[in-house]
Amino acid sequence: MDLSDFVLYTPRGVRDLLPDAAKQKAALEYRLARHFAVWGYEPIVTPTFEFMDVLRTAHGAPADENLYRFVDREGHVLALRPEMTVPIARAVASRLVDAPKPLRLHYIGSVFRYDEPQSGRLREFTQAGIELIGAAGPHADAEIIAVTISGMMELGLSDFRMDLGHVGFAASVLRGLGLPPEVTADIRRALLNQDYVGLDELLDAANAAEEARDDLHTLLTLRGDSETLEAAKSIARTPEGVAALESVTEVYRLLEAYGVAGWVRIDLSMVKQMDYYTGIVVEGYTSSMGYTLCTGGRYDTLLGRFGYDAPATGLAIGVERLLLALDRAGVAGEEEPQRMLLLANDGRWAEACSAGWRLRQEGRIVEIDVMASNRDEALAYAVRKGISQVAVFDGRPGDPVELIEGKRSSFVQASELSGVGGVSE
Amino acid sequence: MRSLTIAVAKGRLGERAAELFASIGSDVTGLREALAGNSRSLVVHDPNLHLRFILAKAMDVPTFVEYGAADLGIVGKDVLLEADRSLAELADLGYARCAFVLAVPAASGIRSVRQLDYNCRVASKYPNVTSRFLDTYGIQADVIPLNGSVELGPLVGLADAIVDITETGRTLKENGLEIIANVAESTARLVANRISYKVEYERIRHLVDALRSQVAEEASNS
Numbered sequence: 284m285d286l287s288d289f290v291l292y293t294p295r296g297v298r299d300l301l302p303d304a305a306k307q308k309a310a311l312e313y314r315l316a317r318h319f320a321v322w323g324y325e326p327i328v329t330p331t332f333e334f335m336d337v338l339r340t341a342h343g344a345p346a347d348e349n350l351y352r353f354v355d356r357e358g359h360v361l362a363l364r365p366e367m368t369v370p371i372a373r374a375v376a377s378r379l380v381d382a383p384k385p386l387r388l389h390y391i392g393s394v395f396r397y398d399e400p401q402s403g404r405l406r407e408f409t410q411a412g413i414e415l416i417g418a419a420g421p422h423a424d425a426e427i428i429a430v431t432i433s434g435m436m437e438l439g440l441s442d443f444r445m446d447l448g449h450v451g452f453a454a455s456v457l458r459g460l461g462l463p464p465e466v467t468a469d470i471r472r473a474l475l476n477q478d479y480v481g482l483d484e485l486l487d488a489a490n491a492a493e494e495a496r497d498d499l500h501t502l503l504t505l506r507g508d509s510e511t512l513e514a515a516k517s518i519a520r521t522p523e524g525v526a527a528l529e530s531v532t533e534v535y536r537l538l539e540a541y542g543v544a545g546w547v548r549i550d551l552s553m554v555k556q557m558d559y560y561t562g563i564v565v566e567g568y569t570s571s572m573g574y575t576l577c578t579g580g581r582y583d584t585l586l587g588r589f590g591y592d593a594p595a596t597g598l599a600i601g602v603e604r605l606l607l608a609l610d611r612a613g614v615a616g617e618e619e620p621q622r623m624l625l626l627a628n629d630g631r632w633a634e635a636c637s638a639g640w641r642l643r644q645e646g647r648i649v650e651i652d653v654m655a656s657n658r659d660e661a662l663a664y665a666v667r668k669g670i671s672q673v674a675v676f677d678g679r680p681g682d683p684v685e686l687i688e689g690k691r692s693s694f695v696q697a698s699e700l701s702g703v704g705g706v707s708e
Numbered sequence: 709m710r711s712l713t714i715a716v717a718k719g720r721l722g723e724r725a726a727e728l729f730a731s732i733g734s735d736v737t738g739l740r741e742a743l744a745g746n747s748r749s750l751v752v753h754d755p756n757l758h759l760r761f762i763l764a765k766a767m768d769v770p771t772f773v774e775y776g777a778a779d780l781g782i783v784g785k786d787v788l789l790e791a792d793r794s795l796a797e798l799a800d801l802g803y804a805r806c807a808f809v810l811a812v813p814a815a816s817g818i819r820s821v822r823q824l825d826y827n828c829r830v831a832s833k834y835p836n837v838t839s840r841f842l843d844t845y846g847i848q849a850d851v852i853p854l855n856g857s858v859e860l861g862p863l864v865g866l867a868d869a870i871v872d873i874t875e876t877g878r879t880l881k882e883n884g885l886e887i888i889a890n891v892a893e894s895t896a897r898l899v900a901n902r903i904s905y906k907v908e909y910e911r912i913r914h915l916v917d918a919l920r921s922q923v924a925e926e927a928s929n930s
Binding site for chain 1: 776794795797902904
């Protein structure tokens with residue numbers, strides 16, 4: 284293949300956003316940022332790439348495989364960030380140690396994963412999320428969940444649901460099996476992949492004890508409403524399991540106080556890919572899409588790996604997935620102001636310019652013709668672009684201006700253009 | 709009530725699935741007709757259990773389920789291993805038992821995987837499964853994807869070995885091939901979209917329990 288064959292193509296797993304889609308995404312990001320801000324979450328921006336060692340410190344070596352890695356001229360290994368929590372933990376541990384706690388931070392940015400592009404997975408995608416750093420305990424966990432659910436409701440995504448679990452609960456049941464660490468790791472992976480047939484095969488092969496096996500099968504059924512928390516008590520056999528269950532119960536109680544518990548379901552069988560989670564974990568979704576919308580949880584040891592011991596909890600939303608969910612739910616974004624095109628001859632150019640200033644200040648979207656179009660060409664352009672009004676400054680300075688809306692045409696003074704601005708059908 | 713959508717592989721796997729669903733009270737009249745080719749419909753309803761069956765090629769069942777176009781799917785483990793998609797695998801339905809095997813011409817004298825040349829050519833309908841298996845032996849095989857009649861490969865000099873599924877091994881033997889390794893076992897599986905399993909947990913769980921006890925009962929009767 285000749286190099287020129289590639290000039291018009293993009294690599295797999297990335298995507299252009301043309302103006303309509305880019306506008307929708309920008310509007311959604313703006314609304315998310317505003318929502319996070321009113322809960323006190325301030326923006327933070329970190330570099331797109333980090334030292335490989337930073338990411339390895341947090342994720343451990345196995346995470347290497349889906350990273351985009353490269354070497355700079357000094358020979359340092361760098362990687363594009365695969366998510367935002369680790370870079371923010373690094374930034375906080377190095378730059379914000381003395382800031383008053385808790386820290387409430389939000390971010391919106393691109394992340395990169397060398398995954399096989401398939402159902403809902405791109406290689407570059409945008410995450411928007413929050414981190415609440417320096418606060419241990421259920422109040423902080425409940426807050427990040429409440430922020431997210433209230434945000435989804437504000438956006439109009441009424442069938443949003445959030446599953447709430449705890450990594451310590453599944454870990455306690457797994458430990459109860461009393462199997463060698465490598466077998467336990469395999470069983471954990473089967474839980475993560477929801478390979479329940481493989482899970483039974485592993486238990487058979489390992490000759491797991493009957494009672495521990497039953498506990499694991501019970502664990503798989505601990506999904507549903509708050510009654511699940513009661514049912515879970517029967518298999519909370521270790522102090523760790525009891526503590527995990529108490530913490531989920533407490534978070535759920537606080538979510539009732541926030542008035543958002545109706546959107547929360549319990550799932551104690553949840554296991555996470557990222558190994559930095561230490562407490563409650565969550566997954567948000569809607570019935571219209573086959574994959575999760577957001578994910579998060581508590582990570583109390585991550586900042587410690589960067590030399591600053593602080594508890595933390597956070598949550599990330601997939602922005603492209605959220606856009607798709609809103610589209611499927613038929614939820615319209617915020618309405619755009621009406622558009623207007625001004626067409627002026629040379630003698631009336633200054634008038635058109637000043638009318639343009641005034642209209643834009645009033646919040647209208649105003650274009651001025653720069654193609655030396657005639658009236659018909661300008662009207663045809665307006666139709667194709669979805670511009671609802673065209674104002675033609677013809678004749679001499681001071682003459683009335685022809686205002687065309689669809690098939691209707693009328694003559695008004697240039698100064699009155701602002702008056703008709705915003706008129707909708 | 710919203711219908712649960714179940715993607716069913718056409719062919720014998722689907723026919724057996726129809727019997728299984730009939731035994732737990734599902735109205736599979738439409739499904740049977742569609743499977744028998746008596747109707748052109750690819751979407752059939754079961755008003756009894758509020759199910760909607762869609763008929764697809766086996767290889768496409770995991771795709772329908774992963775994207776959420778179907779809530780559930782019935783498909784062989786062989787296909788799941790090859791497709792390697794992100795699904796919840798809920799139950800082993802026990803039927804359509806077969807094995808993935810690695811076979812070579814009996815005349816080659818090769819009797820174990822380690823005797824294969826490190827850069828040999830292996831033909832298969834399941835290139836992903838084949839590559840993953842050979843990788844574990846450090847064999848950098850040239851995997852040749854074929855869509856059928858894989859046994860032909862070694863006969864005409866296209867490949868040194870094949871990876872294929874077999875129930876009895878008879879076809880392989882008839883073509884002068886000898887099994888030298890078991891790659892994996894396969895049976896029909898019930899899979900679910902991960903989000904459907906959350907949203908419709910109670911109903912799916914109920915269905916899984918019913919299917920499982922039916923499968924267990926049939927196993928104890930046979």
